[in-house]
Amino acid sequence: MNSHKTDSLQKLPQEELQLLLVRYTLRAFPAVNPDTSAKSFDEVFFLRHARTLLAMCCFVTESSPEIRRAAQHAASSAREYEPFKLQTATSIAIKSAADALLLKDAKKKKQKAIKTIELIPFSDFHAQAQRDLDTIRKTSTSAIIFDRPLWTHPVEIMDPYQPLPFPDLEEVVLQLGFWQDWYKGFLDGKPLDWELQRRVALIDDAIWEAGPEAVAAQIERIKEDFATTTSEVQDRFPEYEPKSVNHLIENRVLASASLQGLSVQISDEIAQYHAETGANALPDAFQPLSDMPILLNTLAATLQGIPSSGEASAETEQRLREENGRLNAKVAELQGELATLKLKLENLSEADQKGILFWFQKNALWGMLPVCLWAFGEDLEIRNRYENMINNKEEIRQLLMQEGLPQTQVQKSLRPFSRPGRA
Numbered sequence: 274m275n276s277h278k279t280d281s282l283q284k285l286p287q288e289e290l291q292l293l294l295v296r297y298t299l300r301a302f303p304a305v306n307p308d309t310s311a312k313s314f315d316e317v318f319f320l321r322h323a324r325t326l327l328a329m330c331c332f333v334t335e336s337s338p339e340i341r342r343a344a345q346h347a348a349s350s351a352r353e354y355e356p357f358k359l360q361t362a363t364s365i366a367i368k369s370a371a372d373a374l375l376l377k378d379a380k381k382k383k384q385k386a387i388k389t390i391e392l393i394p395f396s397d398f399h400a401q402a403q404r405d406l407d408t409i410r411k412t413s414t415s416a417i418i419f420d421r422p423l424w425t426h427p428v429e430i431m432d433p434y435q436p437l438p439f440p441d442l443e444e445v446v447l448q449l450g451f452w453q454d455w456y457k458g459f460l461d462g463k464p465l466d467w468e469l470q471r472r473v474a475l476i477d478d479a480i481w482e483a484g485p486e487a488v489a490a491q492i493e494r495i496k497e498d499f500a501t502t503t504s505e506v507q508d509r510f511p512e513y514e515p516k517s518v519n520h521l522i523e524n525r526v527l528a529s530a531s532l533q534g535l536s537v538q539i540s541d542e543i544a545q546y547h548a549e550t551g552a553n554a555l556p557d558a559f560q561p562l563s564d565m566p567i568l569l570n571t572l573a574a575t576l577q578g579i580p581s582s583g584e585a586s587a588e589t590e591q592r593l594r595e596e597n598g599r600l601n602a603k604v605a606e607l608q609g610e611l612a613t614l615k616l617k618l619e620n621l622s623e624a625d626q627k628g629i630l631f632w633f634q635k636n637a638l639w640g641m642l643p644v645c646l647w648a649f650g651e652d653l654e655i656r657n658r659y660e661n662m663i664n665n666k667e668e669i670r671q672l673l674m675q676e677g678l679p680q681t682q683v684q685k686s687l688r689p690f691s692r693p694g695r696a
Contacts, residue, residue, distance in 0.1 A: 281403075282387055289409050291374055292418055293402050294386045295333050298326060298370045299459050300401065300423055301363040301393050303437055308359075311440035316448060316485040321351040322367050323452050324481060328474045329371055330419070330459075334467060343474045344371055350481060366392040401426040411544040420540060420566070422462040434460065448485040451492045463570060469499050513605060514598035521593060522585050525576040532576075535641055536569035542635055549631070556628040558614045561607040568603060572596045604642075608662035615669050629669075639666065 282290060305322050306314060328344035348371035351364070366389050373385035390402075404426055409418050424433035437456050439445050451473075458464040472495045480491050515521075521528055539562055546555065555563055575592055579585045585593070614629070621629070633639075 282390065285406075287379060287382060289406065290383060290386050291333050292409055293405055294370050294373060294389060295329050296405050296418070296423065297390055297393055297398055297402065298329070298363070298367050300398055300433075301366060302326060302456060303431075303435065304361055305363040305367065306438075307361050309438040309440060311442055314440045314445065316445060318354060318364075319449065319452075320481075320485050320488060321347070321354050322364055324474075325351050325367050325371050327455065327470060329367075329374055330464075331467070331471050331474045332374055334419075335471065340471065340474060341375065345375055346478055347474075347481075348372065348375070350478075362392050395430050397426065397428045397430050408544075411541070411548050417540060417544060419459060419464045420462050420537075423460050448489040451489065451496075463574065466499070469496065472499065508599070509595055510598040510602040513601035514594045515601075518590055518593040518597065521576070521597070522579060522583060522590070525579055525583070529573040529576040532569045532573040536566040536573070538638055538641060539569075540566050542632075542638055546628075546631055550628060552628065556625060556632070558610040558629070559607070559632050561603050561610060564603055565600070568596070568600045572600060604662065608665060611662060611665040611669060615665070618669070633666070633669075639663075
């Protein structure tokens with residue numbers, strides 16, 4: 274037994290333990306099949322366990338009755354296949370983890386979860402779990418932990434960035450290609466859209482039982498439908514779209530890294546705000562920040578999809594313009610909120626004032642936000658909007674000081690910074 278490494282987990286709240294459990298099984302997932310050679314690789318064995326793990330991931334972010342049923346059916350299907358196959362520690366852990374999540378008795382759930390974690394007795398996994406736990410405790414929603422890469426701790430026992438070990442067979446690649454993308458999303462901290470994952474989890478049992486080819490065909494239909502429906506509901510903001518994205522494409526490597534860095538920073542600050550204040554929501558003026566990480570990550574992902582030659586298709590250029598437009602519109606919304614905030618200061622409660630000060634003290638964020646967005650845009654009108662946001666912030670600083678709030682703290686935190694291209 275490996276109880277020595279689970280002693281620290283005994284007193285964890287159930288939700289935290291469940292998230293750690295799913296992260297444990299995700300890290301072990303590449304070792305699910307007993308044999309990955311072209312001759313012996315079993316697609317059905319892989320698929321039944323992949324289905325179970327996907328349903329588990331959906332369940333810890335949305336514990337609805339239909340997702341619970343999907344997870345139960347998936348785990349049952351994987352168990353039914355057991356008598357015919359050699360099991361691995363990972364395949365056993367996945368089914369055990371599903372049982373731990375779905376048990377209704379709290380004490381039994383915890384015992385089962387800890388026993389499952391003990392099936393994966395590697396120090397690398399335990400060290401990474403401690404880092405996960407630090408993140409979980411700073412977040413207000415379960416899904417945020419999945420926006421962190423699976424591995425941020427040095428790994429000795431395996432290559433954490435290798436793709437799922439499928440045999441190099443065209444049939445396997447075609448039928449299981451979705452799962453490579455799905456798993457890489459978790460590896461990189463950029464999971465596939467949760468609604469898309471949810472739709473895959475809810476594929477009818479009869480299709481799952483029909484085998485990999487039927488499942489692959491259904492997933493393709495789901496992806497096509499999802500792409501159509503999401504594109505229909507995504508608004509465009511032509512007035513905020515840059516006239517050219519050439520500068521962005523030319524600097525795509527740096528731009529992508531900067532956008533992702535800003536996304537992580539905003540997410541971390543939001544998590545810290547919830548942890549420090551106990552508030553369930555951001556102050557009204559700062560609500561636009563909560564939508565920015567996904568917009569930043571979407572734009573970064575499009576840039577990463579451009580070939581190394583730097584030749585972007587017309588469709589990609591248009592997508593970049595539209596995604597820029599959505600992001601710029603959100604920044605403009607933040608600017609508008611700050612512009613109207615100064616009219617409301619005298620009516621703010623002490624708690625509201627503290628919430629505003631929390632955000633105005635985040636010097637690095639306020640500096641990085643316009644710098645990152647300015648750096649990869651050539652549209653002067655859009656860049657001027659970002660300047661106006663900083664001007665609004667400076668005006669609020671003056672008003673806050675007039676209201677007798679902590680002047681030295683406010684003055685230091687809201688000091689204007691040098692703008693790109695300015696002396």
